[in-house]
Amino acid sequence: MKIYGISGSPRDDTTQYVLNEALESLKSDGFDVKLFSCANKSIAPCMHCDYCLTHKECVNKDDMVEVYEGLKQADGLIFATPLHSGGISSEILSIFERTRALEAVDINLLRGKIGMSIAIGGDRDGGQSSAHLQIITYYMIHGIIPVSGGGYGANLGASFWSQDSLEKIKEDEYGFESLERTLKEFKNFLNTIRVKTK
């Protein structure tokens, strides 16, 4: 089963580190993983030109072309975002908006995939839940099944407090516990689908 993880930070730092840890865990359980990093990439917001509605593809051939392929092929999706102004980064928002072109081809293209969310803030309470809700809302709109690690710590997904430092995030035990619990549920759902489609 293919897992596509997207790091929504404009740099290779704490978000990419945590996403990589998540993907390594999935890989060790036999999942086929791929990481896309928004660092040094160019993904513009949707221009609402409606080109995709008639031509069945996006007019903008920037780095979103690669993301379209990843989204299409994946069984499971992980959106990992740094907190920017109390919510998801503009990189993640652009990816969300540009999904319009993918669904101009097939409205059900993302339907039934499994999705989880990772939110990383410099502050302990810097808007992680709001970011999760933005990601979960995207999942709901596109028919992606959102999973969390459940109550007592992983209510909406994996939440981290980076203190704006790669060294500090490695010490965030609570964050890694929320990641472990969310991954456990994510794997359970993916394995259920694997059994059903056999």
Ligand SMILES: Cc1cc2nc3c(=O)[nH]c(=O)nc-3n(C[C@H](O)[C@H](O)[C@H](O)COP(=O)(O)O)c2cc1C
């Ligand atoms: C423009 C900007 C806005 C930010 N806004 C928030 C915020 O609202 N809440 C928060 O907890 N951290 C905020 N931060 C801090 C980052 O979320 C934090 O440093 C995170 O670990 C960065 O992820 P990265 O290392 O992958 O880039 C902000 C950082 C930037 C650059």
